[in-house]
Amino acid sequence: MRIRLLASIALAALAAGCGGPPSDVVEQTASGAVHDPALLESILEDVRMGWEQGDGAPFYRHFLDWESARYFEGGGENLGLEDLVVNHVEPEAELGLTLGFSNIQSHFEGDFAWALVDTEIQLTTADGRDIHNRGHGTYLFRWMDGSWKVVHTQSASSPVR
Amino acid sequence: MSEDKSWLPDVRSAPHRRARWLSAVAFLAVVVGPIGLQGQSTEEAVVAVVDAYHAALATGDSATALSLLADDVAILESGGAEDKAHYRSGHLSGDMRFAAAVPRERSAVRVTVMGDVAWAWSTNTAEGRIGEREINSRGAELMVLSRVGGRWLIRAIHWSSRSNS
Numbered sequence: 001m002r003i004r005l006l007a008s009i010a011l012a013a014l015a016a017g018c019g020g021p022p023s024d025v026v027e028q029t030a031s032g033a034v035h036d037p038a039l040l041e042s043i044l045e046d047v048r049m050g051w052e053q054g055d056g057a058p059f060y061r062h063f064l065d066w067e068s069a070r071y072f073e074g075g076g077e078n079l080g081l082e083d084l085v086v087n088h089v090e091p092e093a094e095l096g097l098t099l100g101f102s103n104i105q106s107h108f109e110g111d112f113a114w115a116l117v118d119t120e121i122q123l124t125t126a127d128g129r130d131i132h133n134r135g136h137g138t139y140l141f142r143w144m145d146g147s148w149k150v151v152h153t154q155s156a157s158s159p160v161r
Numbered sequence: 162m163s164e165d166k167s168w169l170p171d172v173r174s175a176p177h178r179r180a181r182w183l184s185a186v187a188f189l190a191v192v193v194g195p196i197g198l199q200g201q202s203t204e205e206a207v208v209a210v211v212d213a214y215h216a217a218l219a220t221g222d223s224a225t226a227l228s229l230l231a232d233d234v235a236i237l238e239s240g241g242a243e244d245k246a247h248y249r250s251g252h253l254s255g256d257m258r259f260a261a262a263v264p265r266e267r268s269a270v271r272v273t274v275m276g277d278v279a280w281a282w283s284t285n286t287a288e289g290r291i292g293e294r295e296i297n298s299r300g301a302e303l304m305v306l307s308r309v310g311g312r313w314l315i316r317a318i319h320w321s322s323r324s325n326s
Contacts, residue, residue, distance in 0.1 A: 068271070070282065072282070072301040072303070072321055073321065074321050074322070074323050075299050075301055075321045075323035076323060077284070077301060105235070107316070109276070109277065109307055110275065110276045110278065111275060112275045112278045112280075114317060116235055116237065116242075116317065134240050135239065135240040136240070136241075136242050136319070138237060138303055138317060138319040140303075140305070142275070151273075152280065152282065152303065154282070154301060154303040154319040154321060155321065156237065156238065156239050156320065156321030156322075157239065157240050158240030158241075
């Protein structure tokens with residue numbers, strides 16, 4: 001009886017191991033672009049931490065610094081990477097920003113990818129207003145020199161009721 | 162940081178076409194997408210889809226608007242997110258009312274094409290009234306499109322805006 005039970009468990013484990021979903025298979029294009037959601041999620045976690053800590057390093061590491069770069073949030077925009085870091089990331093962290101990313105949905109098309117993420121933001125403005133918003137972010141990526149680089153972002157949120 | 166900026170020349174802009182007859186031309190370009198209008202660049206074909214989508218909203222043509230959205234489209238606006246089915250039964254009618262009632266000035270649409278995928282962004286200002294509500298806002302729009310069977314379809318839309326007042 002015990003042998004039969006162990007055999008059943010072993011067979012079930014074997015079946016589970018062989019029957020993994022297709023999403024477990026990481027694709028790679030001819031150009032080398034790796035279609036692995038974990039790569040984008042890792043970048044987004046670095047960026048999230050950068051926002052909270054007012055640290056520009058993750059942005060300079062993961063964002064493509066190009067002349068026409070635009071980053072939009074709530075209808076406003078930063079022009080270029082330095083503007084984003086100096087005039088947005090660093091001042092917002094000083095307001096005690098906490099930022100949550102969840103439900104990251106990654107899409108890959110060749111050397112291009114985009115990720116949609118649910119966001120939750122809390123901070124206290126300089127004039128003492130408590131802000132608690134939920135919303136979404138869209139991050140666009142391009143595969144360059146062996147890694148994914150953020151080329152554009154757009155985010156929007158509304159107050160939690 | 163990489164110095165390879167070879168993709169930058171792909172960034173083009175095209176003027177916003179507000180006139181309906183031009184929107185009709187844009188829609189025609191979309192309809193005949195698999196063939197393509199003679200002389201139309203890939204970037205212009207993408208802009209034509211963006212324009213046709215806005216023209217459809219402004220004229221209350223929900224069928225055309227929905228036909229330009231991929232089945233797996235994600236539509237993000239302010240704090241909300243909708244798939245195609247929810248958008249059809251949710252915000253689409255409100256977006257059409259808004260587009261018809263509130264004049265919007267849109268910047269040039271910036272397009273980057275990478276093979277069979279493209280992204281397009283623009284900024285806009287909206288000023289007018291819808292019902293009792295005064296609108297005076299500026300915003301940004303991002304669309305991700307992909308080419309399926311020679312036809313560009315919208316895979317993701319993200320709108321954000323803020324009041325000017």
